[in-house]
Amino acid sequence: MKAEPAASGAGIADEPDPRAEARADTHLMRSLLVGIFVFMTVYALYFARAFFMPVILAFLLALTLTPIVRLLRKRGIPEVVSATLLVLLSICVFASAGYLLSGPVIDLLNNTSSIGQQLTERLAQLRRPLERITQISHQVEQMTQTSQEPGIQKVAVAQSGILSAAASNILSAGTGLTIIFVLSLFLLASGTMFYEKIIQSFASLSEKKRAMRVVYDVEREISHYLLTVAIINAGLGTVIGLGLWALGMPNPLVWGVAAALLNFLPYVGALMTIVLVAIMALISFDTISYALLAPAFVLLCDIVEGQFVTPMVVGRRLEINAVAIFIAIAFWSWLWGFVGALMAVPLLVVVKVFCDHFDGLSHVGNFLAAQQTVVVVEEPTEEGGKAPA
Missing domain, CATH: 1.20.1270 (Substrate Binding Domain Of Dnak; Chain:A; Domain 2)
Structure with a gap:
């Protein structure tokens, strides 16, 4: 007589819990939404890099110069004046470096073939085992050239629009530099306005x-x-x-x-x-x-x-593990080229600092850290004191 309630209770326990299923569905939906958001973000960063690249560079430049602006403000210099002077100084440094480096860099690019030939000649003693293979490749090339019929002419396809492409690249680079310096000037001159707006959004x-x-x-x-x-x-x-x-x-x-x-x-x-x-x-x-x-x-x-x-x-404290560094460099270099590779580690540091200040993202910050943070937990002893675990 008493076994029937137990059996009915077991049958009830075997039934699926609607609340657990709802939580599982919510978790799955949240994961899908996060995945879609990440995918769309990468998509936007790649195809809208002409917009995002100068904007992010401007924020990084403003963050770099912010300590100097704060120091000058404590000395009585307004933020608008110090920001203007720092941005003008940055423009002068960039323009001077570009002017001084343009000549040598162009010469190096024009002489890449001769540099390769000279390097090959200097390393001749190290390539003696490969000389036989090189001779065979030259013989095959000569045989290929002599086997061509005299009536056949080689057709070279000239690329058109080289000057227009160069002008377009120069114009886009100038536009990007203008956005970087002007936006960084506004960010530095605004002082704590953005921080106050963020704080005012909380109740x-x-x-x-x-x-x-x-x-x-x-x-x-x-x-x-x-x-x-x-x-x-x-x-x-x-x-x-x-x-x-x-x-x-x-x-x-x-x-x-x-x-x-x-x-x-x-x-x-x-x-x-x-x-x-x-x-x-x-x-x-x-x-x-x-x-x-x-x-x-x-x-x-x-x-x-x-x-x-x-x-x-x-x-x-701000050291990052080598795996995360290489992944970030590979990702941003694929996304934005050499400029993205230069921005990879500063952006990774920004992400790590943000993650360290939010409990929900602490596991991400711990993964990015070079060494795992060891937390000492104190446990009560028999005498009533506390001992580290």
Whole structure:
């Protein structure tokens, strides 16, 4: 007589819970919406890069110069004046660098074929095992050329519109630079207006305080990081340029600027700088032993900067693991080319700082961090005290 209620209870337990199914459906729908949102965001960033690229660069430039504007405001200089002076100084630096680098860079691009030939000649002793293969390829090429009928003419298709394409690229680059500098000027001159608008969007006083703390902490950390890294990279480029000039390397200004820019790409940028300097040194100096001094000096500077200067100045808190760095560089270089690759790590730092300030995104910030944060949990002991777990 008592088994029937138990059996009926078991049958009720086996029935599906409508609330659990509703939660599962809601979770699935939320995941699908997030996936669609991410896909559409990547789609928009790729096809609207002419708009998003200068806008994001303007925000990064404004964040880089924000600590200087705040420091000058404490000294009594209005934000509009300091922002205008800093943006004008940035324009002058960019224009001067472009003017000084245009000639050597154009010469290097025009002489790429001769540079490759000279490099091949310098490395002749290292390619002796491949000489037989090279001779065979030349013989096959000669046989192919002699086997052609005399009546057949080669037709070369000339590309049209080269001048118009170059003019279009120059116009788009000028438009992008104008957007970057003008928008960064407005962002710097506006001061705390955007932060106040964000805080005013919250209702309660506690939410306003929390939003104010998060916004100012994020802005301070990102601005400090970008400005510090920019100064470190500029110093690294200066040291490398002066050292290569002392070694007699041609165009040391080009390699100093290249080292400063490529150092925004951790690991990859330093390797690219060393390889480029090694190639130019091999074709510029008479002996290979002396030519190896230039890339060795660049390697030494990169080791000192990466292992001592940057960790000591920036600190370990904003270090990012190498896997995330390589994924970010590959993604942004596919999305926006070389400019996107240079922006990859600063944008990754921005994402990490935002994730560290929100509990729901803490797992993302933990994944991006170079080392996992160890949290010490205190447990009560028998005597009533607390001991670390």
